[in-house]
Amino acid sequence: MTPLSVLDLAPVPAGGTARDAVRDVLDLARRAEAAGYHRYWLAEHHLSPGVASAAPQVLIGAVAAATSRIRVGSGAVQTGHWTPLAIVEQFGTLDALHPGRIDLGVGRSGQKRQEAAGRAAAPPRPAREATFVDGLLIPTPYDTSRAARSPRLLLQDSLLRQAGARAPRFTDAIDEVTALLDGTLQRDGVDAHANPGEGASLALWILGSSGGESARVAGERGLPFAANYHVAPASVLEAVDAYRAAFRPSAALEEPYVLVSADVVAAPTEAEARELASPYALWVHSIRAGDGAIPFPTPEQAAAHEWRPEDLDLVADRVETQFVGTPEAVVAGLETLRRVTGADELLLTTITHDHADRVRSFELIAEAWTRSSERTSANAPGAG
Template identity: 55%
Template sequence: MSAIPLSVLDLSPVTAGSDAATALRRSVELAQHSEALGYRRFWLAEHHFAAVASSSTMTLIGLVAAATSSIRVGSAAVQLGHHTPASVVEAFGTIDALHPGRLDLGLGRSGQRRKEATSTSAPERKSAPPEPAAEHEVDGLLIPKPFSLAGLLASPKLAATATALQIAGAEVPDFTEAVDDILALLDGTYVADGVPLSAVPGENAEVEVWIFGSSKGQSAQVAGARGLPFVANYHVSPATTLEAVQAYREAFVPSRDLTEPYVVVSADVVAADTDSTAYELASTFGHWVCGIRSGEGAPPYPDPATTPALTDAERAVVDDRIRTQFVGTPSTVADGLDTLARVTGADELVITSVTHDFEARKRSHELLAREWGLVAAQPA
């Protein structure tokens, strides 16, 4: 099996019939479990006004870091449209001061993407979009047709969320400028209005900066130009992962911390002792994604025992995500991940796994860790 590292991305999902407090306790427990199994990193996602308990991601990162001892902990990713660079650096600097050398500061541009989509002039909005690429396979890896974000970005709830998360009249910063400000604050070279400012804590913190992206656009370009590691989101946008990785590598300029491109690719997985069990556990994944893509935000993760099958119309909305999820026995899942790593040239993979049954979720991580050959996961 591939020797590249394996990490965990946790969405801190609230499951049907449960609550946010339980989801948060489970995130801490899963982090401890992942550390014991030998996973390299434990990243937490930022989502708001949805059945996801990691909305205050930086707070939760601090709690997870305090409950673990060696695994790297980070964000996947801080949405810079909702935070100032100073607040991000001070928050991560605070955690690093107590848990030095363990933090990954992942950055994303979600807020700016929505601003660009809604501020485009009317004539440009009416122009015909390019024809999406046809579904195809690359050396065994499924590359589906792109999913259109137009409906999601036009969601009234998404607009209301943006309003709630920003101070009235505030402008979403340019992603490139925000990243540069964060790097300057960490390096101690930040200047505002001609005045040098030092983030305390934050300056000289042992924090690794990462860029997350789903396309060949600004995120991939910034990561490459700044010589930062890049995370390509196959679990979010499987249609554009390969072009994102290629764009990052083509734009890469060696930096003080990174002499060559470093790529992590994400994947949705569910592993179980049998294929039938795994598919039953994963049977409501499509319902969950359908809620997200409707613009209403992630619903409480549905219970397979009480949830009817997707309708044909619902299935069409999430078909690309269902068919690019890696589900089955540990060997089946690991083979799929090995193909993903080989085709993308990933230096590392990060898995996200959501099931209604938390013990089954922990078991999925354990089975995969053993199959992948993580040292700590080997039986005595």
């Protein structure tokens, strides 16, 4: 059975607090473990009133302590915000406390913004029409330039790094993380040994949203790769294809291993699921407009919002690719995503205003996924 895992942003609901959100993380992690989910990853987001996952390293330790079996990790720590040594020491400490259960997922979002700030804006790429690939919607890409020019993001980047500091190239950062974990880093004739960190039993992952550097580096280094259908659905196939094309066997992996994320909301009826998911567009818009994630609205607040056509266009790809409905309908969509991308594992993220609805969604999907897998196994040639 293809494993299911959880990505948690520690969402803050409208009327709630960061303290509430962090406590909800621990509750959801326990419930996800009981439901059979394989991993529990925490995202890294900053300066957003609606997201409390600013320090995933801290939350990972708390989640690992509150659970016993499920793997726990980052989805992802951003190399533009941390030095390789800081990353290895932090996650080496987590591994020392919870050996064999920690995933180190890294991404380059913060680094991309730093790189973009130093060069002229690229001309917009020609619009591509939405299409279906074997039943999976590959939407029209959205224009990222609006968010990239956000004063909030520029302030965020300036607050997350020392004055004058520049992040290394992503390839160099990954190689330095790997060398520190292996104990082979040397600079100017001096050996560098991270303690804790060196020799840690961490699983190193790379997350990416396109067929660019992240996918290529993951493949060339023989590392597992997580592709973001929930963040950048228009480029998910490019990402997994680029990763597989670049893959070289390593000590970590003999063959490519692909995890694909998806945004999901399940409820006993489609009508209820649609209502629970209705604030999602408004929440996504707050991020893509460059304002930072707002506290997740109630369905009533979402219904009262007046949309402009250009604002709807900004969120269309995310809304159209969210899997929403009964558990069976959501599982059918996830099966399509798995089949088309060839995913070895799926990473699910769900945000609703009420925590109890989010927990129920994950539990319903896990139950329906197991039933679907059992039926598939029973109907396989030679079964029985």
